[in-house]
Amino acid sequence: MRFAGLVATIGLAATAAWSGTAAAQMSGKPIKIGVLSDMSSLYADIGGSGSVLAAQMAVKDMGGSVAGVPVQVVSADHQNKPDTGVAIVRRWIDQEGVDAVVDVPTSSVALAVQQVMKEKQKVFLISGAAASDLTGKACSPTGVHWTYDTYALAHGTGGALVKQGGDTWFFITADYAFGHALQRDTADVVTKAGGKVLGSVDVPLNNADFSSFLLQAQQSKAKIIGLANAGGDTINSIKQAAEFGIVSGGQRLAGLLVFISDVNSLGLKAAQGLVLTSAFYWDQNDATRAWSKRFTEQTHKPPTMVQAGVYGAVSHYLKAIAAAKTDDGPKVVAEMRKLPINDFMTKNGKLREDGRVMRDMYLFQVKSPAESKYQFDYFKQLATIPAEQAFRPLSESECPLVKKG
Amino acid sequence: MFGAWHIAIPPLPALMAQLLIGLINGAFYAMLSLGLAVIFGMLNIINFTHGAQYMLGAFCAFLLLNQLGIGYWWALAVAPILVGAFGMGLERLFIRHLYHLDHLYGLLLTFGLGLIIEGLFRQEWGSAGLPYSIPDALTGAHNLGFMFLPNYRAWVIVASLAMCIGTWFVIERTRLGSYLRAATENPTLVQAMGINVPRMITLTYGFGVALAALAGVMAAPIYQVSPLMGSNIIIVVFAVVVIGGMGSIVGSIVSGFVLGLIEGLTKVFYPEASATAIFVIMAIVLLVKPAGFFGRAV
Numbered sequence: 285m286r287f288a289g290l291v292a293t294i295g296l297a298a299t300a301a302w303s304g305t306a307a308a309q310m311s312g313k314p315i316k317i318g319v320l321s322d323m324s325s326l327y328a329d330i331g332g333s334g335s336v337l338a339a340q341m342a343v344k345d346m347g348g349s350v351a352g353v354p355v356q357v358v359s360a361d362h363q364n365k366p367d368t369g370v371a372i373v374r375r376w377i378d379q380e381g382v383d384a385v386v387d388v389p390t391s392s393v394a395l396a397v398q399q400v401m402k403e404k405q406k407v408f409l410i411s412g413a414a415a416s417d418l419t420g421k422a423c424s425p426t427g428v429h430w431t432y433d434t435y436a437l438a439h440g441t442g443g444a445l446v447k448q449g450g451d452t453w454f455f456i457t458a459d460y461a462f463g464h465a466l467q468r469d470t471a472d473v474v475t476k477a478g479g480k481v482l483g484s485v486d487v488p489l490n491n492a493d494f495s496s497f498l499l500q501a502q503q504s505k506a507k508i509i510g511l512a513n514a515g516g517d518t519i520n521s522i523k524q525a526a527e528f529g530i531v532s533g534g535q536r537l538a539g540l541l542v543f544i545s546d547v548n549s550l551g552l553k554a555a556q557g558l559v560l561t562s563a564f565y566w567d568q569n570d571a572t573r574a575w576s577k578r579f580t581e582q583t584h585k586p587p588t589m590v591q592a593g594v595y596g597a598v599s600h601y602l603k604a605i606a607a608a609k610t611d612d613g614p615k616v617v618a619e620m621r622k623l624p625i626n627d628f629m630t631k632n633g634k635l636r637e638d639g640r641v642m643r644d645m646y647l648f649q650v651k652s653p654a655e656s657k658y659q660f661d662y663f664k665q666l667a668t669i670p671a672e673q674a675f676r677p678l679s680e681s682e683c684p685l686v687k688k689g
Numbered sequence: 690m691f692g693a694w695h696i697a698i699p700p701l702p703a704l705m706a707q708l709l710i711g712l713i714n715g716a717f718y719a720m721l722s723l724g725l726a727v728i729f730g731m732l733n734i735i736n737f738t739h740g741a742q743y744m745l746g747a748f749c750a751f752l753l754l755n756q757l758g759i760g761y762w763w764a765l766a767v768a769p770i771l772v773g774a775f776g777m778g779l780e781r782l783f784i785r786h787l788y789h790l791d792h793l794y795g796l797l798l799t800f801g802l803g804l805i806i807e808g809l810f811r812q813e814w815g816s817a818g819l820p821y822s823i824p825d826a827l828t829g830a831h832n833l834g835f836m837f838l839p840n841y842r843a844w845v846i847v848a849s850l851a852m853c854i855g856t857w858f859v860i861e862r863t864r865l866g867s868y869l870r871a872a873t874e875n876p877t878l879v880q881a882m883g884i885n886v887p888r889m890i891t892l893t894y895g896f897g898v899a900l901a902a903l904a905g906v907m908a909a910p911i912y913q914v915s916p917l918m919g920s921n922i923i924i925v926v927f928a929v930v931v932i933g934g935m936g937s938i939v940g941s942i943v944s945g946f947v948l949g950l951i952e953g954l955t956k957v958f959y960p961e962a963s964a965t966a967i968f969v970i971m972a973i974v975l976l977v978k979p980a981g982f983f984g985r986a987v
Contacts, residue, residue, distance in 0.1 A: 325917060329817035459961050488964035492912050492921055495710045496956035496963075499836065503703050519818055519913050527823070527839040527911065529830050549913060551820035585815065 310611055315355045317343070317598060318382040320369060320397065321412060323361035326490050326516035327389040329545040331412040333359075334583055334591040335387040341578065342598035350602045351609050358382065364489070366396035373397050377404050383611055384409060384601055387594050391415035391462035398427050405613040409601060411593035414514075414541060415465040416676060419640040423683035426613045427639040428601075428620065431593030432563045434462070436645050436674045437540050438469035440561030443477075444647055444666070445508055445538050451479035453538075454506035456497050456521060458513035459486040466512040466540050482506045487513070494521045498528050502535065510538045518542060519549050526554055543588045547650055547662050555662075556652040563645055564589040564629040565663050571628035586660045589629075596627045600635075633671075638683040642671040706836030707957045708950055713842045715949020716849035717904060721926040722933065722941035723853055724900035727860070730936035731873050731893045734784055735792055737800035738776075739926070740919030741807050742898045745772045746905025747914045748810065751821050761824035761910070768906045769899035776898030777891050784894065785887070803919070810916035818913025845907055852903065853942045860938055869893060928971040934984020944982065 319339050321331040336359045343355045358376070362369035369388065376382035377400075385401060388394040389412025401408035402424035409428050410418055416435040418427060453474050457463040463486070471481050482504045485497050498521070501509045509530065511521050518539055525537055539546075542560040566576035566586045575595070579587045600620055605611055608619035617635075625633030625641065633643040648663040656662065678686050721743060728736045749768035753759040759767065779802060787795045827841040860866040869889065872879040876886045905918075912918055929948050933940030948967050955966040962969075974981060 324811065325816060328811075329815045332816070485960050487960055490921065491964065492918070493710075493714050495713070495842075496707055496953060497960065499703070499706050499710060500957070502837070503706075516816075516818060516913060516915065516917075523913070524911060527830070527841065529837050529839075533837070545815075545817045549817040549819060551822075553822070554820065 310351050310353060310609060312353065313381055314353050315350060315384075315602070315605065315611055316376075316380065316382045317355065317357050317601075318373070318376045318385045319357060319359040319387050319594070320362050320372060320385050320393075321359070321387045322364055322389050323359070325364055327364065327412070327514065329549075329585070330515055330543050330588050331387050331389045331590045331594070334579070334585070334587060335412070335594045337579065337582055338587070338591045338595040339386060339598045342595045342602065345599065346602045346606075350605050351611075353611075355602065362388070362390070362393050364390045364393060366393045369393040370396050370400055373400050377406055383407065383613070384598075386410075386598060387412045387590070389413055389590060390460075391418070391465065392460045394418060395422055395461055398422055398424050401426055407601060407613050407616055409594075409597035411597055412590045413462070415461050416469060417461070417465055419636075419638045420676070420682045423638045423685055425639075425685060426617050428597065428617065428635060428641065429639050430597040430641050431589055432561070432645065433640070433675070434466040434469045435676045436563075436669075437466060437561050438473050439674060440645055440647055440669050441538055441540050441559055442470040442473040442510070444559055445536070446474055446477045446479055450508040450536060450538070451477070452506045453479065453481050453508045453510050454501045454504040455481065455484035455510045455512050456494065456501060457484055457486050458489050458517055460489055462514065463487075463512045467510070470510055470512065470540060487517070489517070491517060492520060494524050495528065497521075498525055498530060502528060502530055502533065506535065508536050508538050510540055512540050514541045515543070515546065519546050522546075522550055522558070523554055542650075543590070544586050544660070544662060545588055548585065548660070552651060552653045552656055552662065555650045558650045559666070560648050560650070560663075561645055561669070562589050562648055562663075563643060564592045565646065565648060565665070566592075567661065567663070568646075568665070575628040580660075586662075592629050596625070596630055599627055600625055636678065638678065638681055638686050640675055642675060644671055645669040645674040702835030704957070707953050709836065709838065710842075711950040711953020711956075712946060713845055713949070714952060715946035716846050717908060717922070717945075718926055718929045718949050719853055719942050719945025720849050720904040720907070721901060721922065722929045722945045723856055723938065724897040724904075725926065725930050726933070726936055726938050726941035727856065727900070728894055728897035729930070730860075730938065731869055731897075732784075732890055733788070733792065733873070734795040734799065734894075736894075736897065737796055737923070738779065738803040738806070739799075739898075739901050740921075740923030741803040742772055742776060742901040742919070743905040743908070743922065744807065744810065744916060744919035745775065746902030747821070747909040747912075747918060748814075748905075748916075749902065750906040750909045751819055751914045754821065761906070764906050765903065769902040772902035772905075773895040773899030777895040780891050780894040785890070803923075807916050807920060814916060816915060816917055818915035818918075821909040821914050823910040841910060845911075848907065849904075852900070853945075856900070857938050857942065925967055928967045930981075932967075932971055932974045932981055934981030937981065937983035940981055940983025 319336045321335050322328050339357045360372045384407040386409040391413045394413030407426050411431045414434050416433040419429045455467045457467045539558050547555045604616050604619035621635045630643050647667040746768045750764035753764050823841045830837050830839040872886045880886045929944050933944030955963045
């Protein structure tokens with residue numbers, strides 16, 4: 285019996301050693317990428333099926349396989365509920381062999397998923413969610429915040445308006461992680477520039493009527509009404525602000541997060557003049573136009589920066605697997621940090637140790653109906669915001685992974 | 690969580706403005722719950738397709754404008770007729786088979802139909818919503834001293850009140866209304882008197898649906914025309930109906946406006962709870978007065 289025990293021990297040790305070396309190599313099973321998004325509600329046109337398409341395009345452009353194994357894309361609807369999102373991700377990883385989760389608009393869901401991905405050591409490619417906490421307090425060694433964040437929006441749009449003399453603000457804020465983060469980051473910019481926040485109101489997510497909140501904003505007499513919300517909530521706020529004569533009364537609206545799908549939905553007449561910060565616009569140059577043409581052929585809608593970012597993130601992830609020849613989460617992310625990021629929307633981007641992708645951001649203004657010459661001709665570029673100014677410097681980071689010098 | 694409490698009690702003019710806004714939202718609740726009450730009162734069907742039919746009204750207005758160049762005023766008449774006719778088709782094809790069954794079956798069927806309609810529209814139009822402008826005659830606003838009242842919103846209150854009172858009058862005070870009420874009490878007897886009860890029921894359903902579509906057209910210029918607009922509001926409207934008393938015409942109108950006001954006040958004092966306030970009231974009403982304020986005890 286003693287002999288059998290010895291054999292078993294040696295066997296176990298050998299297995300452990302073997303799996304130890306295997307972790308540095310391909311596991312041999314297909315790479316599975318899970319696109320988790322809002323497929324049916326107010327953010328579905330920002331990410332949704334367009335994000336799934338973008339991920340599929342990235343896989344196709346890599347030839348459908350990487351390092352000798354096929355790549356598959358699966359998708360699911362998190363319904364903007366953190367518990368639903370977490371349940372899907374656990375099932376994906378534990379039972380269906382998913383290697384990476386991508387997109388995840390709605391910061392409350394993304395923050396919950398970040399914890400699971402950290403625990404499971406799987407790669408989390410965030411394009412849709414905005415809360416800057418994803419690379420701050422809640423950062424993760426395998427979390428990659430690809431496209432934009434609330435810090436960049438606050439410094440881009442908020443900074444531009446403060447410079448133009450908008451020194452008193454009132455916020456209409458979506459009452460969850462994203463809205464709070466966006467308000468906090470923008471209020472920082474305003475107060476640091478010597479401005480004042482006169483008040484704010486927290487509005488439940490997916491609200492139809494904003495008139496009550498707009499009246500409160502109007503009565504505050506703030507020069508700028510900051511909309512710390514997104515998607516359908518932003519559309520309704522802007523549409524109804526016009527009714528109540530907010531802009532004609534001398535106040536100015538700051539849509540802190542405005543997507544091209546929102547402008548499409550509002551129409552240029554209602555949206556003209558809005559200043560917005562974005563990582564991407566389809567009509568910037570030949571490369572963005574070429575990619576967007578492929579995308580729009582299938583969706584009949586211009587891609588949002590979130591969808592474009594999904595393509596970029598998945599491509600870079602697959603390139604890192606090919607270069608490192610492993611599908612082990614932390615090792616792939618280490619490789620992603622080494623490789624420079626270059627695609628149609630990102631030039632010389634870099635993945636920082638806190639998970640933040642450093643990229644240039646752009647300040648746009650929505651064109652007037654007269655300025656718009658062809659379909660989806662919506663934005664004109666006002667400025668380029670270099671990555672170092674757009675994103676939170678590491679010296680201010682609350683991320684535990686950042687070593688303070 | 691209690692971030693809103695830093696907004697102190699607003700001065701009287703500001704409060705009046707908020708009450709007026711509440712009344713406007715109440716007008717939508719009243720229009721929608723009225724249609725539900727008519728359908729439930731006459732057909733005993735809990736019409737969960739109502740939200741989708743409200744959305745269809747708004748889409749009808751959008752399509753009339755963009756495909757045929759037909760503007761808002763015509764849409765106010767055309768969309769309810771088209772959507773009402775569609776509703777009558779649904780009633781003939783599906784709903785009439787369920788009259789002899791428990792309420793639950795009608796609820797499930799109409800809920801399913803609503804999901805299918807919404808899904809089809811989402812597939813075709815996406816969820817971000819489509820633009821629809823306020824008609825030129827109603828743009829602009831009046832300064833009431835205590836607030837800036839957009840002309841369109843004033844129109845919504847007036848039109849909604851007119852519609853609610855008109856419907857109440859027809860059902861409670863005219864001969865046609867008395868037939869309807871009699872047919873729900875005892876269809877066999879009314880049929881024996883030479884009245885075509887199934888046709889009357891179909892028309893009633895069509896009317897209830899047309900009311901939803903009319904509310905949809907009126908909502909199009911201020912909310913987004915979106916496949917989701919119905920499912921967002923329908924749950925609230927059901928709470929309104931329950932509070933007013935299932936099937937009570939007066940109850941649905943009064944509770945629609947009153948709950949709009951209460952919701953308006955929550956938006957000032959504790960905005961985070963504004964989406965929940967109506968449901969809290971519903972729960973309390975169900976505990977204290979299970980048949981609702983205007984409902985007859987069953």
